[in-house]
Amino acid sequence: MAVPARIGDIPAFADIQALSELMDDGVLLCRGNGRPLHANSAARALVPETENALAALVALLPAGAMGASRITGRWNGDLALTDGRILQVRAYHHRHPGDEGYLLIVFHDISEAHARQQELQRRHAQLRQTLVRLAGTQEQLLQSEKMASIGQLAAGVAHEINNPIGYVHSNLGSLQEYLHSLFALIEMYERALRxxxxxxxxxxxxxxxxxxxxxFISGDLPQLMAESREGIERVTQIVRNLKDFSYSGRDDSWKLADLHAGLDSTINIIWNELKYKVTLEKRYGKLPLVQCLPSELNQVFMNILLNAGHAIAERGRITVTTGTSTDADEVWIEIEDTGGGIPEDIQQRIFDPFFTTKPVGSGTGLGLSISYGIVKKHNGQIEVRSKAGEGSCFRITLPIRQHGRSES
Structure with missing residues (x-):
């Protein structure tokens, strides 16, 4: 069938051929019924060493491509060749008055773009795996630092437990003697009655x-029992605090918590480390319940309080102050010490992992870094004000509610 010199307002067919040869994309022109009319060099290169390149190009098209383009006027999709190349195929249908019209199919090689996308997806998957491993490593570091801190405090905690256990044990010895005396007196009264x-x-x-x-026994016995009960309650409180700190937080959930209770619990745990050289002053304001991960914030409090204690050489004071911001959507906690302070030239590095000013073997350099990460996880801020020789003040600011999170 002869091709008309002009197709509606489309330029002469010879011009179309010439223009198509200038294109990097493959171009195939067909009649509306699918009969191929022309393919440029780029299109014929897709089916090399083929006697009937036009028919071979038509055979490449996915089933239904031509039919869909006749109905909607256009169709597009991807095509994978046997040599591994990926083509983006676009088909356009123009219905000429009085006949079936024409189909224009454009083949665009997207192999490189597809390969780059595949590579990006592969790297994205690797990054996701790395992120998961980093999250696991971070949790392990958090738990390791927490347990290291508790390990350093173990002797002090043992001393704190031994004190009440010691006088409970002594009281039980006295109680045994008192009971022996009372039972003997009761037996004497029974003999008298008989x-x-x-x-x-x-x-x-x-x-x-x-x-x-x-x-004396009658007066001492109630006091002895009261002291013993107080000692047991003290041990129970210490064990409860230790349990809170040794909990890894894996199944911990965001909840509304009393930060003052967390501070008091933390101070109870570390008090034996501080009490011989520190005067502690609490200036608690009125705080609402804060949505947080309580055990992780307790770790932050412990790290900063211990650092404050270590900064005090002989005698000093630690002041813990709390309050709410003026717009009442944040709370803040300040822990201030009268220790040696932090030189200005290293203040920018104190939150870096493994950075420490302590002697080798006496610090991991992870405490403040982990604390910084925990506060950021809570969408808060941690800042330091310090001058060498004048002490330091760490200020932690936390939102009262975490947007988009529900508490348990």
Whole structure:
């Protein structure tokens, strides 16, 4: 079938051929019924060493491509060749008045772009795996630093437990003696009740009361029991605090928590480390419940309080102050010490991992770095004000609510 010199307002066919040869994309022109009319060099190169290149190009098209383009006027999709190349195929249908019209199919090689996309997806998957590993490593570092801190405090905590256990043990010894004396006196009273003349045993009873000092036992026994109960409660509190700090937080959830309770719990744990050289002053304001991960914030408080204690050489003061911001959507905690301070030239590095000013072997350099990460995780800020020789003040600012998170 002869091709008309002009197709509607389309330039002469010879001009179309010439223009198509200038294109880097493959171009195939067909009649509306799918009969191929012309393919440029770029299109024929897609089916090399083929006797009927036009028919081979038509055969490359996915099933339904031509039919869909006749209905909607256009179609596009991707095509994978046997040699591994990927083509983007676009088909356009123009219906000429009085006949079936024409189809224009454009083949655009997207192999490189597809390969880059595949590479990006591969690298994205690798980055996701790396991120998961980093998250796991961060959690391990957090737990490692927490347990290292508790390890350093173990002797002090043992001392704190031994004190109440010691006097409870002593009180139990006294109680055993008191019970022996009371049971002996009770037995004497029972003998008197069974005797024909109970009054005859009264001198012996009075002698036993004086010898066992029953009046002293009566006064000392309630005090002894109260001290023992207080000691046991003290041990229970220490164990509860240790349990909170040794908990890894893996199953921890965001919840509304009392930050003052967290501060008090932290101070109880580390107090034996501080009490011999530190005067602690609390200036608690009125705080609302804060949505947070309580055990992680306790780790921050412990790290900063311990650093404050280590900064004090002999005697000094640590002041813990809390309050709410003026717009009442944030709370802040300040921990200030009267220690040696931080030189200005290293203040920018104190939150870097593994940076420490402590002697080798006495610090991991992770405490403030992990604290910084925890505060950022809470969408908060941690700042330091310090001058060498004048002490330091760490200020932690936290939002009261975490947007987009629900608490348990």
């Amino acid at each position: 005797a024909p003349d109970p009054k005859a045993l009264l001198p012996e009873i009075d002698d036993m009361r004086a010898r066992f000092d029953i009046d």
